Amino acid sequence: MTQNTVSLSPSPQSMALAISNPGSLGTIDAYIAAVNQMPMLTAEQETALALRYREREDLDAARDLVLSHLRLVVAVARQYLGYGLPHADLIQEGNVGLMKAVKRFDPSRGVRLVSFAIHWIKAEIHEYVIRNWRMVKVATTKAQRKLFFNLRSMKQSGDTLTPDEIEHISHALNVREQDVREMEMRMTGREMALDGRDDEDDYAPSAWLSDEGAEEPTQVLERRARDELQSTGITRALDVLDPRSRRIIEARWLPEGDSATLQELANEFGVSAERIRQIESRALGKMRGELAQAA
Incomplete structure (x- = not known):
């Protein structure tokens, strides 16, 4: 079989660096502009590259497959900007999913890489959003995750859902x-100032919350233990890390x-950036272990 060659521009070396390092081309806008210049592969070119990688472990072929689909990651990552996370980090996580897809892609199944890779890209971004979104345990079950990533788009307005909408x-x-x-309720909840503002007529939470001094002895002990964990437990957990991990x-x-x-x-x-993500993940694991022992 005659192998098709793929000419990619900018240089493969500079774009290969950009795979794991979106900021290496300057700003995120420069990165997006660069990946959008990468030419699309024909079905024949894609098949030839995929076979070279699967049969001969040709890393250059794998690189060309990844580079030609970076624009797909940018498009998918843009859909998750509403969660307040850095665009570059979303793209970075999506690139990890793309590389996993290329590693597992089988051209003999008659499916284009774009259709196969989009599921891997979304899966990596979903995991990143779940790990980093500010709501603690916002989605821990399969049903909750499905709702977390679909509820916003399915709501017809910004108002509270009606019974009919909930049923639908x-x-x-x-x-x-x-x-x-x-x-x-979790996704629409908002923060409320404890004391309110001076010009507000409504009662602030501090006006109707129960007196902390009325706690039962067991509640007092639990609160003290929690305060101790928050004040000294984190410090002890950080002390188990090496200087680079602690800095991260x-x-x-x-x-x-x-x-x-990450960039x-x-x-x-x-x-x-991928190396920083790995160090961060391991460091958080060590800290969780230390905090579990302290608890």
């Missing part, structure tokens, strides 16, 4: 109506200002 969404997603109500955790999770992105830390340590 419940049937469409094959989940319980109770799950729909609960997820809507503090910059990502305990910043004094805005949290650092910013990658530039600081001279490694890829």
Whole structure:
């Protein structure tokens, strides 16, 4: 079989770096502009490259498959900007999913890579959103995750769901109506100031919350244990980390200002953003173990 060659521009070396490092081309806009210049593959070119990788483990062929589909990751990642997470990090996670898809892609099944890869890309981005979204345990079951990623688009307005809308969404997603109500409450809840503002006529929560001094002894002990864990437990957990891991955790999770992105830390340590993500994941695992022992 004659192998088709694929000419890609910009240079493969610079774009290969961009796979794991969206900021390597400058701003995120520059990265997006660069990947949109990558030519699309024909079905014959895609099949030839996929066979070269599967049969001969040709990494150059795998790279060309990934580079030609980076624009797909950008398009998918854009759909998740409403969760308040950095665009570059969303793209980075999507690129991981794309590379996993290329590794598992079988051209003999008669499916184009774009159709196969989109599921892997979304899966990686979903996991990233779930791990990092500010609502604790917002979606821990399969039904809750399905609602988390579909409820916004299925709501016909910004108002509270009506009983008919709840029933429709419940049937469409094959989940319980109770799950729909609960997820809507989690996603539409807003923060409220404890003392309110001076110009507000309404009572603030501090006016009607129960007196903390009226707690039962068991509640007092539980609160003290929780406060101890929050004040000293985190410090002890950080102490088990090496300096680089501690710097990454503090910059990502305990910043004094805005949290650092994977790319910013990658530039600081001279490694890829994917390497920073791996270090962060392992460090969080160590801290959870230390906090579990402290509890």
